[in-house]
Amino acid sequence: MNKRIIFGLVVILGMMIIALFAPFIAQQDPLEINHDARLEPPSINHLFGTDNLGRDTFSRMVYGSRISLSVGFIAVLISLGIGISLGGLSGYYGGKVDGVIMRLVEIMYCFPTFFLIMMIITFLGPSIVNVMIVIGLTSWAGLCRLVRAEFLTLRERDFVHSAKVQGVSDMRIMFRHILPNAMAPVYVSATLSIGGAILIESALSFLGLGVQIPNPSWGNILTSGKNYMDYAWWLTVFPGFAILFTVLSFNLIGEGLREVLDPKLREKRR
């Protein structure tokens, strides 16, 4: 199997295990404040040191992994839902439906998405659920285009015509017959956008628009770390690398999948 996929999967599975078993892995309560142990460097007791309130950074990061992973997965699920249904409708029916949906996609493309996300989150009130939903609602345009293109070519194929002749309903043709054949590029794009969603979440949390303190997320550990960069490097370095490695792994899986699934690339490798 592809080396990139293996590396990515190992890291992601590791992260998932850490997130699932957070209470057993964390050394102490991530919210526990200890004024006698403020800004301590990494040691056996505090693997990644402590922050300005004496909270254990390692424990906070372990719990933070729950946030990043769940935001990544749920946001992408939402955008998959929207992207597939709109892209499918648009590619299958064409005509006016297609026109309207493609206009919408163009709008989403041209909009500086981060600004829209920031705006919605601020006005709706920052919370992790809002962050997931808003990232999902604003990141489906690429998927939608992809699904549409696949549907456009697939709907002219013989198996679709034969299903139509047999009187299978449009909905069934779309989701039962065409969609499974259109999924390969969707998997690739979805995996890549999980990484993107995690990056957006961390940026939002960094600005104070994501997970609210005292609850930990990788982004808001960085926010508190930036004021102490001078003597507490561990607060900035570890969460940053956590984000980097997680996103990197998702991207590697995505790229690896692309290489495996795309016959054009496979031929050229020979």
Next chain:
Amino acid sequence: MLLGISIIMFAVMHLAPGDPASIRYGMNPEVSQSARSEFNRMYDLDKPVPVQYVLWIKRLIKLDFGRSLIDDRPVIEKIAERLPATLLIQVTSIIMIFCIAIPIGVYSAVRRNSLFDRVSTIIVFIGYATPAFWLALLMIFFFGVKLEWLPISGMSPWYTLYMDNAGRITDLVRHMILPVVATAFGSLAALSRYSRSSMIETMGENYILTARAKGLPRQRIVIVHALRNALLPIVTIMGLTLPALISGSFIIETIFSWPGMGRLGYEAIMTYDYPVVMGVGVIATFLTLFGIMISDILYAVVDPRIRLEKNRG
């Protein structure tokens, strides 16, 4: 297009709970209810949302974005004084991305699987996954605080008033380096990846094979025959990275306290300053559309086939 975007923004803003009057006067018990409704009336905030929208569009046609709810200055003036700073960063970043990403991509495509290709692939993957704001923090720390090589925030401090032009420009450039690098980094990685794969595809074409069979030197093949064709998809991608760059400006400018439009937008959102939020949104979208137009024009410059088709039609 702009219309659709502005409707979405308007709806989001006004359907949301919380109103500017209470943000502005919320902490102040001395402000009476009548003063609040006076404030709301002044800025048309007492009218139904659709009516407000129509009023806003009517004014927009005359390029009037309204006045800020915070300091009552015209929005257009507030944006105009911030826009050059943002454009300075964006344009420099784009030029930098072009000048660095394409050579890297082309070189690693031509020397496929060489040491250079492998190292640059690894760097590209890392670059793609690095949160820009984290990179900004690290750079501030190393180059600003530890080494004290570069200033870490702001654009033109007071002391530039006492400098001659050359001094001012040097100082500006020094202030620009970190924000530009932070802005460009992610897209740099993406674009060099694209140019690599696009170049690899082109190098596999038959006409390259022909050129090679004719015994042309490699450099000539790469530069004259392949590069031009490989550039086509890259130019299109450039248009698409613009929204990402502008999105990035909101966070990068906030971190570096760069007095640009991105920070203005961030501050406006935080203070519920509706007219400024709308103004920044419109201008940002306009910039994106403008960028896409430029990339279309560039496309025609690079690809004569498009020009020919237009002449015929």
